Amino acid sequence: MITITRLTAIFSALILTGCLLVPPSADAVRIKDIGVIEGVRENQLIGYGLVVGLDSTGDRVIGGQFTIQAMMSMLNKMGVNLVINPIQLLTRNIASVMVTAKLPPFSKPGMTLDAVVSSMANAKSLQGGTLLLTPLKAANQQVFAVAQGPVSIGGFLGGTGGPGGATVVKNHQAAGVVPGGAIIEKEVSVNIDSWETVSVLLRQPDFTTAVRTVEAIDSAFGKGSASAVNAGSVKATIPQAFQGRIVEYIASIEGLDVTVDSIAKVVVNERTGTVVLGEHVRISTCAISHGNLTISVKNTLNVSQPPAPLIGSSAGQTTVTPDVQTEIKEQESRLLVVDETVTLGEVVRALNAVGVTPRDLVAILSALKSAGALQANLEII
Secondary structure, three states: OOOHHHHHHHHHHHHHHHHHHOOOOOOEEEHHHHEEEOOOOOEEEEEEEEEEOOOOOOOOOOOOHHHHHHHHHHHHHOOOOOOOOHHHHOOOOEEEEEEEEEEOOOOOOOOEEEEEEEEOOOOOOOOOOEEEEEEEEOOOOOEEEEEEEEOEOOOEEEOOOOOOOOOEEEOOOOEEEEEEEEEEOOOOOOOHHHOOEEEEEEOOOOHHHHHHHHHHHHHHHOOOOEEEEEOOEEEEEOOHHHOOOHHHHHHHHHOOEEEOOOOOEEEEEOOOOEEEEOOOOEEOOEEEOOOOEEEEEEEEEEEEOOOOOOOOOOOOOOEEEEEEEEEEEEOOOOOEEEOOOOOHHHHHHHHHHHOOOHHHHHHHHHHHHHHOOEEOEEEEO
């Protein structure tokens, strides 16, 4: 005989199975793709170091004075006392560099990071160089990692250059990477076990998206589990069932689907002629006319060669006579009525009907915004 408790468990299992089989909305995205957990972030590290072993492509005397000072300081720490002119030390086999790295959250001592090495003087190339031991500090001036190892620039510099020579360059030569060259020496403590609430920070703050995020968390963990602090932050209270299992609770929140909302925006790059239209862009009824004026100047050089001179007469002289032709051509344009659009597809079809190039489209969108017919924010980058 099936008891009521067992029957309830069976119905609950069927409902849960049905929820898993229902495909998510096409416009829905996971919370982990639109937000981050407050307190879980990367930390920037930076340090000053020296790259040695260069093939006469390092820092020069003029502009590399601090390289000499750094090299002398390093040698003094190693017990090498110099009695020569410091300028003689700069043999162009060494270069001053800035070393940067990103310390991920929950990193432990002994783990490795990639270190980015960038020349800060006038080194010609870091090809074949080796980064010497460099402490990497955070903003609080504490050392969290040390970097050392061969520098990879992903290219090469060949040829002698100079008069009569040729130089072949592939990729950027003044920066490189030391793969796995930074060893973590100290961790950033993040004690998530003591948390009572979890805050989700939206990458694109929006009030509607924040409310929908709250609704998704409430649907999964019960009404009142979460609340929207503002347009960019949602705070969720950790349920009693997840006490001591914070990682599982955060993973459950990050896997929830949310339908993202955004403002209508048109992004225009005038340098490249790139135009990106958002989903909610609309155009009011208007009339558009667009035409181009093209002026072309053709310069032809004609050479006038006189015939051979007769006996007793003066010799002729060869002259160059320019022939300049200027042509003005105005593209025919017509006035096109664009009806009010309600979907992004209609906006694209209306703009394509005008028959203009992407660069002309930039001018049209700017004019539409000025006329009040473009119902979207126009952002020019």
